[in-house]
Amino acid sequence: DGGITQSPKYLFRKEGQNVTLSCEQNLNHDAMYWYRQDPGQGLRLIYYSQIVNDFQKGDIAEGYSVSREKKESFPLTVTSAQKNPTAFYLCASRIPGTSGYNEQFFGPGTRLTVL
Amino acid sequence: GQQVMQIPQYQHVQEGEDFTTYCNSSTTLSNIQWYKQRPGGHPVFLIQLVKSGEVKKQKRLTFQFGEAKKNSSLHITATQTTDVGTYFCAGQAGTALIFGKGTTLSVSS
Numbered sequence: 303d304g305g306i307t308q309s310p311k312y313l314f315r316k317e318g319q320n321v322t323l324s325c326e327q328n329l330n331h332d333a334m335y336w337y338r339q340d341p342g343q344g345l346r347l348i349y350y351s352q353i354v355n356d357f358q359k360g361d362i363a364e365g366y367s368v369s370r371e372k373k374e375s376f377p378l379t380v381t382s383a384q385k386n387p388t389a390f391y392l393c394a395s396r397i398p399g400t401s402g403y404n405e406q407f408f409g410p411g412t413r414l415t416v417l
Numbered sequence: 418g419q420q421v422m423q424i425p426q427y428q429h430v431q432e433g434e435d436f437t438t439y440c441n442s443s444t445t446l447s448n449i450q451w452y453k454q455r456p457g458g459h460p461v462f463l464i465q466l467v468k469s470g471e472v473k474k475q476k477r478l479t480f481q482f483g484e485a486k487k488n489s490s491l492h493i494t495a496t497q498t499t500d501v502g503t504y505f506c507a508g509q510a511g512t513a514l515i516f517g518k519g520t521t522l523s524v525s526s
Binding site: 337342343344345347352361392396404405406407408409410411 | 423519
């Protein structure tokens with residue numbers, strides 16, 4: 303089955319600890335995205351990557367870091383600098399560009415709770 | 418920066434009533450996409466509109482893209498309990514896909 307996997311589904315961490323969320327896709331998509339979802343806030347873009355070894359900050363990148371060493375993988379690290387990390391994190395991928403069908407495919411998400 | 422505004426934020430209807438959510442962009446879009454997120458789930462792509470004035474239907478769902486390619490709407494006829502969830506529009510301007518905040522629909526039977 304082709305798709306995007308995120309693990310784990312639920313994650314608990316103590317305040318002050320860094321935590322890395324996994325995102326893997328086998329859709330052969332070049333572009334990958336990380337969103338944060340809070341109630342009433344919709345989807346807010348954290349980081350995105352259009353190609354391997356390259357990534358850009360989104361609207362709310364502070365306190366987060368990413369890497370894109372492989373096409374299939376785009377892990378997100380929530381650092382201790384992120385002031386309010388408890389949220390639902392969604393990873394997505396798509397074929398970049400403006401023409402044709404280029405919808406985003408979302409993973410199942412990771413719900414992070416910082417205690 | 419570029420923004421996509423979506424209204425209303427919440428809508429509750431009785432089963433069988435119609436429902437509409439609206440999106441407005443501050444800039445002209447090359448296309449607009451609609452997604453549905455069921456409670457506890459992740460967004461799933463519904464449709465993409467590309468042409469000015471385009472109208473597309475999927476069973477009870479009707480999607481429209483404005484003539485100026487700055488606004489869009491999703492209309493559901495005769496809602497069912499299976500329609501509950503949050504509906505997002507996402508406008509593409511350049512390479513960026515900008516999501517609206519979504520409209521959460523609840524349906525009572």
